[in-house]
Amino acid sequence: xxxxxxxxxxxxxxxxxxxxxxxxxxxxxxxxxxxxxxxxxxxxxxxxxxxxxxxxxxxxxxxxxxxxxxxxxxxxxxxxxxxxxxxxxxxxxxxxxxxxxxxxxxxxxxxxxxxxxxxxxxxxxxxxxxxxxxxxxxxxxxxxxxxxxxxxxxxxxxxxxxxxxxxxxxxxxxxxxxxxxxxxxxxxxxxxxxxxxxxxxxxxxxxxxxxxxxxxxxxxx
Amino acid sequence: xxxxxxxxxxxxxxxxxxxxxxxxxxxxxxxxxxxxxxxxxxxxxxxxxxxxxxxxxxxxxxxxxxxxxxxxxxxxxxxxxxxxxxxxxxxxxxxxxxxxxxxxxxxxxxxxxxxxxxxxxxxxxxxxxxxxxxxxxxxxxxxxxxxxxxxxxxxxxxxxxxxxxxxxxxxxxxxxxxxxxxxxxxxxxxxxxxxxxxxxxxxxxxxxxxxxxxxxxxxxx
DNA sequence: GTCTATAAGGAGATAGAC
DNA sequence: GTCTATCTCCTTATAGAC
Numbered sequence: 001x002x003x004x005x006x007x008x009x010x011x012x013x014x015x016x017x018x019x020x021x022x023x024x025x026x027x028x029x030x031x032x033x034x035x036x037x038x039x040x041x042x043x044x045x046x047x048x049x050x051x052x053x054x055x056x057x058x059x060x061x062x063x064x065x066x067x068x069x070x071x072x073x074x075x076x077x078x079x080x081x082x083x084x085x086x087x088x089x090x091x092x093x094x095x096x097x098x099x100x101x102x103x104x105x106x107x108x109x110x111x112x113x114x115x116x117x118x119x120x121x122x123x124x125x126x127x128x129x130x131x132x133x134x135x136x137x138x139x140x141x142x143x144x145x146x147x148x149x150x151x152x153x154x155x156x157x158x159x160x161x162x163x164x165x166x167x168x169x170x171x172x173x174x175x176x177x178x179x180x181x182x183x184x185x186x187x188x189x190x191x192x193x194x195x196x197x198x199x200x201x202x203x204x205x206x207x208x209x210x211x212x213x214x215x216x217x218x219x220x221x
Numbered sequence: 222x223x224x225x226x227x228x229x230x231x232x233x234x235x236x237x238x239x240x241x242x243x244x245x246x247x248x249x250x251x252x253x254x255x256x257x258x259x260x261x262x263x264x265x266x267x268x269x270x271x272x273x274x275x276x277x278x279x280x281x282x283x284x285x286x287x288x289x290x291x292x293x294x295x296x297x298x299x300x301x302x303x304x305x306x307x308x309x310x311x312x313x314x315x316x317x318x319x320x321x322x323x324x325x326x327x328x329x330x331x332x333x334x335x336x337x338x339x340x341x342x343x344x345x346x347x348x349x350x351x352x353x354x355x356x357x358x359x360x361x362x363x364x365x366x367x368x369x370x371x372x373x374x375x376x377x378x379x380x381x382x383x384x385x386x387x388x389x390x391x392x393x394x395x396x397x398x399x400x401x402x403x404x405x406x407x408x409x410x411x412x413x414x415x416x417x418x419x420x421x422x423x424x425x426x427x428x429x430x431x432x433x434x435x436x437x438x439x440x441x442x
Numbered sequence: 443g444t445c446t447a448t449a450a451g452g453a454g455a456t457a458g459a460c
Numbered sequence: 461g462t463c464t465a466t467c468t469c470c471t472t473a474t475a476g477a478c
Contacts, residue, residue: 006461024347026249027246028248030452031454041463041464043456043463044461046455048461052455123343123344123398125244125337125341125398126245130401134401134405158406158409161406162425163421165394165395165402166391166394166395168394169390169394169395170390171390172394173343173391173393174390176344184355184362185379185386188378188382199435200384203434204384204432207428207429208425208429210428211425211427213424214421227443253472262445263445264443264445265444268443268444272473273472
């Protein structure tokens, strides 16, 4: 490994770890599998990341950090274009969906790992993983909630939050096991076709968001 | 354990295994943790279930079997009530959501395990787990797809399948980490309130299903 | 059918040479 | 910074007494 720079070495480890965590979850991935794929020595990982937990944290932050920035950036950009007018639900949905769906276009080898990792970690009940996820995502959630409130002032904040959860949930599900969805629908749905997923989701969920709220009480939360 | 019947003993093991698999996934659960919670000897599990894989299979089938029957039964019942007329999308959604949401009402201790297990296994990419899931669920998917086609003849089968995936995905997400959702929404959304989840989801997704399809081509799949 | 004891190997992590 | 070797513990699974 002496011909690799420090950063290259870390990248190789993170790539291998990402794939391993996506495949087997935290417990299912072993450090020895990871170093074999990365082509580095076991002790190197501990030198760079301290522990398996530290490695998991680095893997998550490498993806969630940029994703968070992209989400905030695309929302700001759409709001600039709208010149002070509230965004349409379609635009808000596009801003929610585009950054994660862009990951689907990553080079073939890494594509599945990235998207499946995201789909998988939302279901990991491990306290530390959930804490990372919460801190990395809460700002994004708040920004989108605010955009939705401006766009749909008649719907209560609680209802909007429910509906936003449904969108994140459906998205995670689609990203997580694309192959299973393809098999179960006998090829009718191909989650790797990002443009198709985008248009299907926007059409479907925009109508949902516009549905009258279940009860119109003003929300406090 | 000699004072327990064979079935009671298996039930205790399955309950403990269900909770362990829900918490840590397949790899994260250890046989030793499971027998400690179940209060049985390690060898007993191997006697009854053969292997860790066999135990996982038994855990899944104990829940997915009845769930499958309930889904098919409630759909048939609604169709009987409709006397040959196509079901409304609201009724179809109710039939999709009620059986899983009924699990939320299970005794407190088991509640979280059951629902989180279901949320979790859909993201386990392990081939065997996915195979069990597919065979257990394909019949249910087909039945609901047919009901949707009758109800919404103008929407292509491919679009209906996409939309059905969105519903299953959102449901799995809600069931999987209720606590995280409660924290992230600062208490605005409480996934344990099954009646609330039901009305929110029906209102939201019924409008989505009725949205005009992205393109109206006749579907072959 | 249920137990004890143990096999056989994999796990995370580290010490210390270079 | 990178390697080898190893420590210690835990894993699934089974053999065999009772």
